[in-house]
Amino acid sequence: STMEETDREAVATAVQRVAGMLQRPDQLDKVEQYRRREARKKASVEARLKAAIQSQLDGVRTGLSQLHNALNDVKDIQQSLIDVNKDWRQSINTIENLKDVKDAVVQHSQLAAAVENLKNIFSVPEIVKETQDLIERGELLQAHRKLMDLECSRDNLMYEQYRMDSKNTHDMNLIHTYFGDMQKLSEELAKQLWMVVQRSLVTVRRDPTLLVSVVRIIEREEKIDRRMLDRKKQTGFIPPGRPKKWKEKMFNILERTVSTRIEGTQADTRESDKMWLVRHLEIIRKYVLDDLLVAKTLLDQCFPPHYDIFNKLLNMYHQALSTRMQELAAEDLEANEIVSLLSWVLNTYKSAEMMGNSELSPEVDVNSLNPLISQNVVDQLLSKYMSTLTSNIIGWLRKALETDKKDWIKETEPEADQDGYYQTTLPAIVFQMFEQNLQVAAQINEDLKTKVLLLCLQQMNSFLTRYKDEAQLYKEEHLKNRQYPQCYVQYMIAVINNCQTFKESIISLKRKYLKIEMEDTLSSSHTSMDATLDIIAKEGCSSLLDEVFMDLE
Known part of the structure; x- marks a missing residue:
């Protein structure tokens, strides 16, 4: 058995230990000492073993005691459940008999609500009239207070009716019809609010308290909307006309007002005023800057911070301007009008004269504003401008040459410069026209200015060939x-002198408007023009010599 095996193992282990202790004769003298040491060890092990067994026994005793208590508790609970079951079966009949009481409680609740609203119900026509008078007198806060009381009475009655019998549409319609005038009052009040909102930038200067009253009414309505939507989630009932969403409507009206203000600034057309676009853009600039300054300094204080009214208005103006600029860009604009529009869109809009105004910062950051028109539209306008300008320059040069030719056959001598040399007005007219177009192009950007200069010199090249x-x-x-x-000789001298003026003017124009790094791109064109002018001068001198020789003959 297991015990016998254990005994045998213990004896064998003891024999080994004793053999280890008594390996030399002198160790026999210590036998007694060894025995005492082993006896002490044995006593210690036995003491630990007893303690462990005692602990185990205590635990088992405690566990048995708890199990015994639990069994008694289970028996008690079982008995209680039997008693509850018996009581419940006995009370089923009693609960069924209380249905009449339950119905009476519901009816009492509805009657209590009716009694509470009875005063208001009977005085509805009177309150409606009072509210109408208050609206007409502009006392909007008091009018809204009375309207809220009326709505509260109606909504409570409808809610009780809904709780009692949600499918009874006849009674619901009866209540709705009785309070019918109230909906018209709400619409009339809203109309007054929206008139104030439309004129908010004017009202805030004259009567800021009126605007504050309007915002308070809108805030009240927003709270009622939230309360009604919460009740709908819990009960499924929501009164007619809810949610009103007056805050959302207010922002929609502001947006429409801003759009109308931007569109309404065009007073003239091209037919009535050549400068119609410049005037239109200047009025827009002034209005928008004035409006935003008022919005920042005054309007912002009339609205709760969470409305973020200034930034909302800023976005509305930016969007309305973007729409208007795109409409203008889509029109059939003349060259000077394209320049006015692009200069305004690309430069004026973000300058200190408008959005970059120091009084608008730091709320307005011009670097974060999106472009008013896309780069694609800008490119189309620039392309159209260059195309129109090309045909215009060709026409102007042709007309200038025709006018100059008419002078050649006059019977009066040409004018002389300050040194007394004959000349015509042709070089001055041509380069004055170039200068004007370059100054206009410079208003937009450097790139366009360079393109216009290249165009002018290119057309100059063709023009000089015609001149020759x-x-x-x-x-x-x-x-x-x-x-x-009659004055052939004098005018031929003027033509020769013009060649020198043309050369000097070309050099002057390039020096003034062309970047040094672009010089190389024009060197061949410049050489060609110089060569043409040399030929004109040379042939002119030759014809004058011929004239002298013919006279001598």
Whole structure:
């Protein structure tokens, strides 16, 4: 058995230990000492073993005691449940008999609500009239207080009716019809509120308390909306006309007002005023800046902080301006109008004259404003401008040359410069026209200015070829009849002198408007123009010499 095996193992272990202790003869003298030591060890082990067993026994005793108590508790609970079951079965009949009491309680609750609202119910027509008078006198806060009382009476009655019999639409409609005038009052009051909101930027300067009253009424309605929506989640009932969403409507009206204000600034058309667009854009700039300054300094104080009214208005103005600028960009604009529009959109809008105004910062950060029109639209306008300008320059140059040619056949001598040299007005007219267009282009950006300069010099190149041909024709016509034109020599001298003026003007124009790094792109064009001008001057001098020789002959 297991015990015998354990005994055998213990004996074998003891034999080994004794053999280990008594390996030498002198160790026999210590036998008694060894025995005492082992006896002490044995006593210690036995004491620990007893303590452990005692602890185990105590635990088992405690556990048995608790199990015994639990069994008694279970028996008590079982008996209690039997008693409860018996009482419940006996009381079922009693509960069924109380249904009449329950119905009476519901009816009492409804009657109590009716009695509470009875005074208001009977005086509805009178309160409606009082409220109407208050609205007409502009006492909006008091009018709204009475309207709230009326709505509260109606909503409580309808709620009790809904609780009693939610499918009884006849009684619901009866209450709704009795309070019918109240809906008209609500609409009339709303109309007054929206009129104040539309004129808020004017009202805030004249009568800020009126605007504050309007905001308070809207806040009251927002709270009632939230309360009614919460009740709908719990009961499924919501009164007619809820939620009113007056705060949302207020922002929609502000948005429409801003759009109308921007659109309404165009007083003139191109037919009535050539400068219609410049005037239109300047009025917009002034109005928007004034409105935003009023919004920041005065309007912001009339609204609760969570309305974030200034930033909302800022976004509305930005959006309305963006829409208006896109509409203008889509019109058939002339070249100068394209420049006015682009200059306003790209420069004026974010400048200190408008959104960059120091009084608007730090609320308005021009760097965070989106472009009013897309880059694609800007590119289309610039392309259209360059195309229109090209045809305009060609037309202007042709007209200038035609006018100059008419002078060549006059019977009076050409004008002289301060040094007494003959000249015509052609170079001055041409370069004045170039200057004007370059100054206009510079209003938009450097890139456009460079493009316009290249266009001017390119057209100048073609123009000088025509100028050379016309000078040659002038000479040939004169040779047919040397008496005509009378001042041929003087005008030919003026043409030759013009060549020098043209050269100097081209150099001056490039120096003033062309960046040094762009010089190389124009060197061939410049050389070509110089060569053409040299030919005109050379052929002019040649024709004058021919004239002298013919006179000598």
